[in-house]
Amino acid sequence: MQIGDIKVYRMPLLRCKTSLRARLLLADGVAVEGCGFGAEATRVGEVVFTTAMTGYPESLTDPSYRGQILVETHPMIGNYGVPSRDRQLHGVPVDYESDHIQVEGFVVAELPQPSHYASVMSLHEWLRSEGVPGIYRVDTRFLVKRIREYGVVMGIISVYRDGEEPPGWDELARKLVSSKSYDERIFALEVSPRKPIVHRPRGRVRARVALLDCGVKYGILRRLLERGIEVTRYPCTTPAWQLLDGYDAVVLSNGPGNPALLRSQARTAAEVATSGKPVLAICLGMQLLALGLGARAYKLPYGHRGVNKPVVELGTGRCMVTTHNHGYAIDWDSLDGTGLIPWFRQPDDGTLEGVRSRDGLVVATQFHPEAGPGPWDSTWVFDLFLKLIEETKSRQAV
Numbered sequence: 408m409q410i411g412d413i414k415v416y417r418m419p420l421l422r423c424k425t426s427l428r429a430r431l432l433l434a435d436g437v438a439v440e441g442c443g444f445g446a447e448a449t450r451v452g453e454v455v456f457t458t459a460m461t462g463y464p465e466s467l468t469d470p471s472y473r474g475q476i477l478v479e480t481h482p483m484i485g486n487y488g489v490p491s492r493d494r495q496l497h498g499v500p501v502d503y504e505s506d507h508i509q510v511e512g513f514v515v516a517e518l519p520q521p522s523h524y525a526s527v528m529s530l531h532e533w534l535r536s537e538g539v540p541g542i543y544r545v546d547t548r549f550l551v552k553r554i555r556e557y558g559v560v561m562g563i564i565s566v567y568r569d570g571e572e573p574p575g576w577d578e579l580a581r582k583l584v585s586s587k588s589y590d591e592r593i594f595a596l597e598v599s600p601r602k603p604i605v606h607r608p609r610g611r612v613r614a615r616v617a618l619l620d621c622g623v624k625y626g627i628l629r630r631l632l633e634r635g636i637e638v639t640r641y642p643c644t645t646p647a648w649q650l651l652d653g654y655d656a657v658v659l660s661n662g663p664g665n666p667a668l669l670r671s672q673a674r675t676a677a678e679v680a681t682s683g684k685p686v687l688a689i690c691l692g693m694q695l696l697a698l699g700l701g702a703r704a705y706k707l708p709y710g711h712r713g714v715n716k717p718v719v720e721l722g723t724g725r726c727m728v729t730t731h732n733h734g735y736a737i738d739w740d741s742l743d744g745t746g747l748i749p750w751f752r753q754p755d756d757g758t759l760e761g762v763r764s765r766d767g768l769v770v771a772t773q774f775h776p777e778a779g780p781g782p783w784d785s786t787w788v789f790d791l792f793l794k795l796i797e798e799t800k801s802r803q804a805v
């Protein structure tokens with residue numbers, strides 16, 4: 408990686424509410440100065456943006472954002488503070504997608520004073536307690552336009568105390584150049600559990616599933632548990648036979664990073680998909696499934712990240728507004744011979760947003776039917792999954 412000529416952009420009248428300052432340098436040479444919040448730290452990541460207007464606690468804790476510096480297009484972030492982890496459903500936090508902030512850094516235009524009855528701290532305090540740097544009072548519109556035009560880039564963010572010597576742009580550039588690019592790092596193993604974790608629903612258990620956890624969002628657990636599905640989360644390195652042993656069905660989770668680096672996981676996904684048991688695959692899960700069955704993945708220029716993305720169901724023409732968080736996608740033209748057929752399409756850029764097997768037992772979405780954050784238009788995908796499990800079980804009982 409080479410850094411272009413560094414050009415510094417500053418907002419006029421930069422007055423900060425915190426005693427912190429921050430710098431953000433992109434690999435194309437764009438350098439932005441702003442106010443700092445969160446932790447005094449320096450982190451490298453792929454710079455991406457989300458168009459979600461709310462749901463920052465969920466986005467920040469979504470394991471699929473591991474390795475990325477997140478820019479929010481919505482101009483005010485932090486208004487409702489940080490909710491308590493004690494609000495739970497079936498033992499899983501409602502407003503969090505994992506136990507920790509996963510992003511490398513956070514970029515917002517304005518950081519207002521929080522005001523909400525359920526807030527237990529400010530965004531600044533939360534990021535600080537988790538060692539994550541943030542920058543505000545920067546022109547996020549400019550950054551987003553740049554990413555939309557030239558694609559996602561690697562970047563480095565650094566927060567320092569006002570009055571201290573700022574980290575030099577050349578020093579930041581050196582650190583950035585010497586870091587591995589996002590596409591080459593395996594992040595899924597960092598967010599996957601070390602040993603199995605069982606989540607039991609309150610009330611009657613209607614089904615038991617094994618979940619290959621490459622960085623599952625709690626939202627997926629919540630949607631399964633509230634349908635009476637017991638979930639056992641397995642490390643991302645678990646072989647197929649173990650996922651199939653004694654379970655009614657398998658879930659392949661979302662997760663961070665380049666799917667092409669997860670070859671053994673793709674093989675596992677293909678094995679469970681041809682086992683005759685129902686399979687639900689979400690985002691990275693769908694990519695692994697398709698890759699394992701012989702399809703190809705490619706990188707989108709600037710990804711789909713937001714809670715307002717339409718998808719159209721092929722065949723019915725039904726349109727839903729859904730949550731997306733993906734930087735890679737599966738090539739339509741590579742589905743031949745995989746046994747998978749297209750299921751959903753994104754009408755804005757034509758991306759393949761879902762596939763299923765010919766017999767309908769394997770269902771996979773590139774978008775997030777669990778939302779978290781986002782609209783609930785597509786939570787019926789979980790109802791469909793439960794129906795597939797119950798039909799399969801009653802067929803086997805005959």
Ligand SMILES: NC(=O)CC[C@H](N)C(=O)O
Pocket residue numbers: 471660661662663664665666689690691692732733734735736
């Ligand atoms: N949310 C996800 O599972 C993301 C999948 C994959 N890491 C991508 O960016 O495309």
